[in-house]
Amino acid sequence: MIRHLFKLAWNKKKQNFLLITEMFVSFIVMFAVFTLMVFYYNNYKTSMGFDYDNVWVANYTPPQNITTTDSFQIFHQSLGNMVRSMPQVNDISFTSANVPFAMSTNSTEVSFGNNRHIRTNVYQTENDYKKVLNLKMAEGRWFTDADKITGKYTPVVINSKLKESLFGNTAAIGKIIREEQFDEVPPADKYRVIGVAENMKDKGDYQEVENGMFVAIDTGWMRNAGNILIHVKPNADAAFEGRLSKALSNAIGTSIEIEHLDKKLQSKNLLMLVPLIIALIVAGFLIINVALGLYGVLWYNINKRKAEIGLRRAVGASGADVSKQLVGEALVLATIALIIGTFFAVQFPLLNVFDLPAGVYITALLLAVLFIYLLVLFCALYPGRQAAAIYPAVALHEE
Amino acid sequence: MLTNYFKIAIAVLKRRKFFTFISLFGISFTLTIIIVTTAFVDNVISNNYPEVNRDRSLYINFLQQRNSKFGSEMNGPASYYYMDKYVNSLKTPEKVAIASLFMPVNAYVNNKKLVVNNKFTNEGWWDVMQYEFLEGKPYTQQQIDNGDRVAVITDDLKKNYFGDVPAVVGKFIEVDNVQYRITGVVKSVPVTMLISYADLFAPYTVSKSDYKSKEFAGIYSAVLLAHSKADIPKMQQEYADVVAKIRPDRKDFDQFKSNADTYVASFTRQMSNENDGTGLSFLITVAVIFILFFMLLPTLNLVNINISRIMERSSEIGVRKAFGASSKTLVWQFITENIILTFFGAVIGILLSFVILQAINNSNLINNIHLSINFTVLMFSLLATLVFGLLSGVYPAWRMSRLQVVTALKAQ
Numbered sequence: 001m002i003r004h005l006f007k008l009a010w011n012k013k014k015q016n017f018l019l020i021t022e023m024f025v026s027f028i029v030m031f032a033v034f035t036l037m038v039f040y041y042n043n044y045k046t047s048m049g050f051d052y053d054n055v056w057v058a059n060y061t062p063p064q065n066i067t068t069t070d071s072f073q074i075f076h077q078s079l080g081n082m083v084r085s086m087p088q089v090n091d092i093s094f095t096s097a098n099v100p101f102a103m104s105t106n107s108t109e110v111s112f113g114n115n116r117h118i119r120t121n122v123y124q125t126e127n128d129y130k131k132v133l134n135l136k137m138a139e140g141r142w143f144t145d146a147d148k149i150t151g152k153y154t155p156v157v158i159n160s161k162l163k164e165s166l167f168g169n170t171a172a173i174g175k176i177i178r179e180e181q182f183d184e185v186p187p188a189d190k191y192r193v194i195g196v197a198e199n200m201k202d203k204g205d206y207q208e209v210e211n212g213m214f215v216a217i218d219t220g221w222m223r224n225a226g227n228i229l230i231h232v233k234p235n236a237d238a239a240f241e242g243r244l245s246k247a248l249s250n251a252i253g254t255s256i257e258i259e260h261l262d263k264k265l266q267s268k269n270l271l272m273l274v275p276l277i278i279a280l281i282v283a284g285f286l287i288i289n290v291a292l293g294l295y296g297v298l299w300y301n302i303n304k305r306k307a308e309i310g311l312r313r314a315v316g317a318s319g320a321d322v323s324k325q326l327v328g329e330a331l332v333l334a335t336i337a338l339i340i341g342t343f344f345a346v347q348f349p350l351l352n353v354f355d356l357p358a359g360v361y362i363t364a365l366l367l368a369v370l371f372i373y374l375l376v377l378f379c380a381l382y383p384g385r386q387a388a389a390i391y392p393a394v395a396l397h398e399e
Numbered sequence: 400m401l402t403n404y405f406k407i408a409i410a411v412l413k414r415r416k417f418f419t420f421i422s423l424f425g426i427s428f429t430l431t432i433i434i435v436t437t438a439f440v441d442n443v444i445s446n447n448y449p450e451v452n453r454d455r456s457l458y459i460n461f462l463q464q465r466n467s468k469f470g471s472e473m474n475g476p477a478s479y480y481y482m483d484k485y486v487n488s489l490k491t492p493e494k495v496a497i498a499s500l501f502m503p504v505n506a507y508v509n510n511k512k513l514v515v516n517n518k519f520t521n522e523g524w525w526d527v528m529q530y531e532f533l534e535g536k537p538y539t540q541q542q543i544d545n546g547d548r549v550a551v552i553t554d555d556l557k558k559n560y561f562g563d564v565p566a567v568v569g570k571f572i573e574v575d576n577v578q579y580r581i582t583g584v585v586k587s588v589p590v591t592m593l594i595s596y597a598d599l600f601a602p603y604t605v606s607k608s609d610y611k612s613k614e615f616a617g618i619y620s621a622v623l624l625a626h627s628k629a630d631i632p633k634m635q636q637e638y639a640d641v642v643a644k645i646r647p648d649r650k651d652f653d654q655f656k657s658n659a660d661t662y663v664a665s666f667t668r669q670m671s672n673e674n675d676g677t678g679l680s681f682l683i684t685v686a687v688i689f690i691l692f693f694m695l696l697p698t699l700n701l702v703n704i705n706i707s708r709i710m711e712r713s714s715e716i717g718v719r720k721a722f723g724a725s726s727k728t729l730v731w732q733f734i735t736e737n738i739i740l741t742f743f744g745a746v747i748g749i750l751l752s753f754v755i756l757q758a759i760n761n762s763n764l765i766n767n768i769h770l771s772i773n774f775t776v777l778m779f780s781l782l783a784t785l786v787f788g789l790l791s792g793v794y795p796a797w798r799m800s801r802l803q804v805v806t807a808l809k810a811q
Binding site for chain 2: 018019021022025026029061064237238239241242245246249250253254255256257258282285286288289290292293296297300301304
């Protein structure tokens with residue numbers, strides 16, 4: 001039966017060529033859309049890994065008039081104490097500009113053993129950073145004041161993802177990580193792992209978890225700090241925020257902006273969702289277009305074959321047989337298109353284009369195959385049923 | 400002849416309404432999407448309020464300091480000091496506007512928080528940019544020199560801060576814990592105008608960051624206004640000559656680069672990985688490929704439908720051939736018919752886009768944006784229609800013209 005259908009399709013290859021091309025292109029479009037959707041959905045499913053409710057971030061330009069490292073340290077200490085002493089504030093931590101849901105990133109390349117050039121985010125943190133964001137530790141510990149005494153290696157906390165990239169399943173605590181350098185100089189031993197934190201999805205709901213490495217701010221770096229993460233009590237309102245802004249402004253002397261992490265998350269998500277929504281609108285329109293076209297062409301083809309169908313009915317084929325054959329023919333065309341399409345689609349996981357996990361591509365591929373089959377089935381069903389209703393006498397009479 | 404084709408086309412359209420609907424749906428929606436996209440792109444890149452002089456302006460948005468040995472780079476906007484020393488001193492420009500990037504700060508009124516985007520400018524800003532003043536006027540050079548805390552605000556900020564009051568010039572507004580006296584109110588700018596967008600404009604002398612700092616890196620960008628379009632290359636060259644003599648101000652770098660570019664190029668240059676070239680051609684190539692791919696599906700669809708429709712008329716073709724019509728005449732007839740059909744689709748598409756653009760303008764998707772179908776957009780969409788009609792008409796017409804007279808007549 002199936003071989004017969006293939007033969008029928010092959011006999012009309014010229015006519016079917018355009019239909020197959022159309023199905024092929026639709027498949028590619030749907031594959032792209034599904035890849036995006038599966039990727040987003042997978043990311044959406046992974047837990048955030050930290051709390052952002054009631055966390056604010058104050059951004060400021062580091063003051064220029066303080067010159068020595070010592071005076072900077074005093075400045076930060078008094079600034080920190082002032083904010084901490086406010087009744088609505090729970091905890092604070094100075095940090096680098098890559099606070100959760102911010103646009104700015106800060107990264108470096110590290111290596112361990114043969115795992116070279118692993119790109120990771122670097123977060124400058126203080127002891128209370130973990131408390132502010134309610135980070136969970138998988139193993140080891142967070143920074144304490146004891147880590148401030150500079151030893152040979154800088155103590156770091158890494159996230160689970162970076163641990164896996166660097167160490168696989170082996171233990172990470174106490175290991176020394178190297179940092180890659182420019183210009184082919186061999187990487188130098190630099191960091192000692194003291195803890196592993198749970199993954200933190202800090203780029204937004206629909207973004208992938210990335211490698212992360214937390215470093216305790218040292219006194220030299222402090223002058224670059226321009227962000228304070230503040231965990232406030234639930235009763236902190238705009239009036240308090242105004243007071244906080246004024247107090248910071250008086251203490252720092254430069255521009256202050258206070259943002260709420262939940263609001264930042266919203267705008268970050270929007271930035272990710274807008275391309276998806278546009279892609280869905282465009283793809284939806286294309287698919288409606290294709291569905292109507294397929295339906296029209298199949299319907300027309302069946303009308304043209306009335307004589308053939310009438311003959312088959314006359315020699316004993318049932319209505320269901322005829323409709324099955326016509327739907328089958330359409331599905332065979334779809335299969336040919338999908339085989340070609342799959343050949344191109346599997347290149348994405350094979351060649352690792354765009355750096356997405358292979359599972360995402362494979363799920364998207366299966367979904368797209370299913371979608372095209374359903375679409376073709378849907379478009380062929382009604383014309384097929386119509387063909388089944390043809391009376392042999394009428395059809396043969398027309399001839 | 401053409402009227403005849405027109406009549407035939409209408410007759411054919413009326414015959415199979417479902418097919419007509421599919422064709423028109425495909426054409427009009429494809430065009431709608433293209434028109435809406437081009438309207439948006441056109442709004443972002445062409446001369447629009449307040450940057451009406453964009454075609455005779457050059458933009459300096461960033462400096463690059465580079466270490467050629469290690470490949471490390473520092474990219475970013477320039478300091479006021481740099482702009483004043485190297486850009487303000489150029490001879491060719493008629494005017495130079497220097498302004499900081501817009502910087503979000505907070506204002507607190509009546510227990511409510513407002514996010515206000517601040518911009519610090521020089522006096523030339525108000526000559527290069529044609530803001531529409533609803534009340535008051537810009538601050539003067541004198542006020543800038545005195546370091547007066549004065550500001551021009553947008554009508555959006557006025558509404559959010561003061562509510563519905565008739566006039567606010569002379570009143571004070573507290574933003575980022577600084578009291579500014581308002582000298583003017585301008586019509587708001589959509590955020591898509593990356594350079595001219597802001598809520599509050601103030602003299603650079605009152606900015607909290609030190610404008611006298613001699614570092615090159617800073618927060619300022621500049622817009623150079625030429626006397627005429629013809630002066631643009633000259634202005635570009637003059638700046639390039641100046642830049643050639645500048646050495647990096649930091650010891651760890653040995654190369655210094657900066658360019659005065661047209662508006663779009665000033666952004667594509669930052670995104671392109673190449674060290675030379677603006678990346679503009681790359682962007683255009685990608686856009687063209689994307690649009691072609693997007694139009695591929697509707698075109699294939701239309702080709703399929705057209706083949707069905709034309710084959711249906713094989714008896715007509717057979718008769719015409721039998722009476723001596725050449726293949727060429729027939730091909731032309733069908734292409735003309737198809738273009739007529741696509742133009743119907745285009746009219747529907749333009750109406751549809753008009754509705755959608757109005758909806759976007761009235762919704763608060765992007766504040767203050769005003770998208771419209773202007774002449775350029777219309778021309779582009781008509782061109783797209785023509786291409787569309789040709790693409791989807793040529794192959795079926797060719798197939799049809801090769802029909803044998805006998806087969807065509809027998810098919811009846």
